[in-house]
Amino acid sequence: MRKYIVPILLACSLPALAMAQEKDSVTMRKLADEVLTHSTAYENLRNLTKNIGGRLAGSPQMPKAEQWGVAALKAAGADTVYLQECMVPHWVRGAREEARIISKRRDFIPPLNVLALGNSVGSGPDGVTAEVLEVASFDDLEAKKDKVKGKIVFYNVHFNPTYIKTFHSYRDAVMYRGVGASRAAKYGALAVIVRSMSHGANNFPHTGAMRYDSAYPRIPAVAIGLEDADRLSQRIKDDTDARVFLRTNCEMLKDVVGHNVIGELKGSKYPDQYLTVGGHLDSWDVAEGAHDDGAGCVQSIEVLRAFKALGIKPEHTLRVVLFANEENGTRGGTKYAAVAKAKNEQHIFALESDAGGFTPRGFSTTMDAAKKAKIASWRPLFEPYGIYDFKEEGGGTDVGQLNEALGTPMAELFPDSQRYFDIHHAANDVFEAVNKRELELGAFGMAGLIYLVDLNF
Structure with missing residues (x-):
C-alpha cells in the first residue's frame, strides 16, 4: 500500500493548489485594476521631479526630497513613517564644465559636451591642456602605457550593441567610468575623458560615480556625449x-547628514x-531623476497604497524604504542593512525598483533554488500582464546590502531596457520621459x- 501513498496525496493536493492559484489570480486582478485605475505614482513622480x-x-x-517622501508615504496610508539617519558624501559639481579642441587649423570647432564624473576632483582654475591618447580598453592602455605621461587619456569604449538586455552592455563598460582615472593616473595621465555609458542616438553626456585608488594621483574625470566622442x-x-x-x-566637501x-x-x-520594497531617493544633479530612480520610489509607495486601498493586510510587516545616496556611495542601503543586523531583525524578502519605469518584463532574483522555483511557478499569474522573465540573476544595489549582511532573498523589477541607457545619468532623464501606463x-x-511572497515565503 505504501507505494500508492504519494500519488494519492498528490492527487488530493492538486485541487487545493488549483484553488490557491485561482484565489491568487483574483487578487492579482484586483491589484492590477486598483493600480491602473487609481494609482498616485505618476502624480507623485511629477511632484518629486518638477518641484x-x-x-x-x-x-x-x-532634505526637500526626504520631506516629500514622508508626506507621500503618509498619504499612501502607512501606519508609521520615520527617518533613518546616515552620513552621506557631499560632492559639488560647481560651475559648468568646459572642454574644447585646440588646433592650429582655422576651422570652427564647437565645444565638447562633457560632464564631470561624480566624486571627481576639479582641474583647478587654469584647467588642463594636453594631447589626447585614445584607448579602446584597459589592455590597450597597458599596451600604450609608455605614451600616457602628460596626456589626457580618452576611453573610447563603445556599448556592445549585440546584447538584447542592455544592462549587460553597461556591466562591460562601466569599469572605465569607475576606475579609469586611477588606471590612467598610474602612468602619468593628467585627466581622463570617458565615452558615455550609452548607445543612445544623442549627444547627452552621462555622468556617474567614479572612485580613486589612493596609490595614485587624483586627476579630473569627465564623460563625453557619443556624438562628440566620435568627433574627438x-x-x-x-x-x-x-x-x-x-x-x-567640482570638489568633495565634508560628509553631511x-x-x-x-x-x-x-x-x-x-x-x-x-x-522590504524600495528605490533610491537621490539622483544625479544634472537631471530630474525621473527614471533613476524617482520611478522606483513612487512604485514602491504605490505597493503600500494599493494594499491599503484593497484592505490587503500583509502577514509580515511591509516596509517601503526610500534609500539615501545610492548613486555615489550606497550609504543608505549600507545603513539600513547595518541597523537590521544590529537589531537582529528577521528579513524575509527585499525588492527594489532601480532599472527605470519602462514596461515591466519580469524580475531578477538572488535566492536559494527552492525560492527561485517558487517564484518561477507564479509565472502564469503574471503572464496576462506581460510579465514573464524570471531567469535573470540579480537584485537592486540597495537591497543587495541587506542580502550581503543577512542573506535576505532579494529581487529587482526588470523592465524593458532598450531605452534606459538613452537617459541614464543624463540631463534628459526628466518626467516627460516616463510613460504613465508603463510606470x-x-x-x-x-x-x-x-x-505572493508574503503568503508563501
Whole structure:
C-alpha cells in the first residue's frame, strides 16, 4: 500500500493548489485594476521631479526630497513613517564644465559636451591642456602605457550593441567610468575623458560615480556625449597637432547628514518579520531623476497604497524604504542593512525598483533554488500582464546590502531596457520621459510579487 501513498496525496493536493492559484489570480486582478485605475505614482513622480528636481546626496534638494517622501508615504496610508539617519558624501559639481579642441587649423570647432564624473576632483582654475591618447580598453592602455605621461587619456569604449538586455552592455563598460582615472593616473595621465555609458542616438553626456585608488594621483574625470566622442576620435586621427583644453570645478566637501525615509504597514501575523520594497531617493544633479530612480520610489509607495486601498493586510510587516545616496556611495542601503543586523531583525524578502519605469518584463532574483522555483511557478499569474522573465540573476544595489549582511532573498523589477541607457545619468532623464501606463504596470508587478511572497515565503 505504501507505494500508492504519494500519488494519492498528490492527487488530493492538486485541487487545493488549483484553488490557491485561482484565489491568487483574483487578487492579482484586483491589484492590477486598483493600480491602473487609481494609482498616485505618476502624480507623485511629477511632484518629486518638477518641484524638487535633481537631488544629489548632500545637496539642498536632498532634505526637500526626504520631506516629500514622508508626506507621500503618509498619504499612501502607512501606519508609521520615520527617518533613518546616515552620513552621506557631499560632492559639488560647481560651475559648468568646459572642454574644447585646440588646433592650429582655422576651422570652427564647437565645444565638447562633457560632464564631470561624480566624486571627481576639479582641474583647478587654469584647467588642463594636453594631447589626447585614445584607448579602446584597459589592455590597450597597458599596451600604450609608455605614451600616457602628460596626456589626457580618452576611453573610447563603445556599448556592445549585440546584447538584447542592455544592462549587460553597461556591466562591460562601466569599469572605465569607475576606475579609469586611477588606471590612467598610474602612468602619468593628467585627466581622463570617458565615452558615455550609452548607445543612445544623442549627444547627452552621462555622468556617474567614479572612485580613486589612493596609490595614485587624483586627476579630473569627465564623460563625453557619443556624438562628440566620435568627433574627438576622428579629429585626433586627422589632426596630429590637436590638443584638448578641459576645466572642471567640482570638489568633495565634508560628509553631511542624510536619511532613509521609511514607511511601514504592520504585519497581521508576523509584525517582527519584514518585507522590504524600495528605490533610491537621490539622483544625479544634472537631471530630474525621473527614471533613476524617482520611478522606483513612487512604485514602491504605490505597493503600500494599493494594499491599503484593497484592505490587503500583509502577514509580515511591509516596509517601503526610500534609500539615501545610492548613486555615489550606497550609504543608505549600507545603513539600513547595518541597523537590521544590529537589531537582529528577521528579513524575509527585499525588492527594489532601480532599472527605470519602462514596461515591466519580469524580475531578477538572488535566492536559494527552492525560492527561485517558487517564484518561477507564479509565472502564469503574471503572464496576462506581460510579465514573464524570471531567469535573470540579480537584485537592486540597495537591497543587495541587506542580502550581503543577512542573506535576505532579494529581487529587482526588470523592465524593458532598450531605452534606459538613452537617459541614464543624463540631463534628459526628466518626467516627460516616463510613460504613465508603463510606470503603473511596474508598480502593479511589484505589488503582485510582494503579495505572493508574503503568503508563501
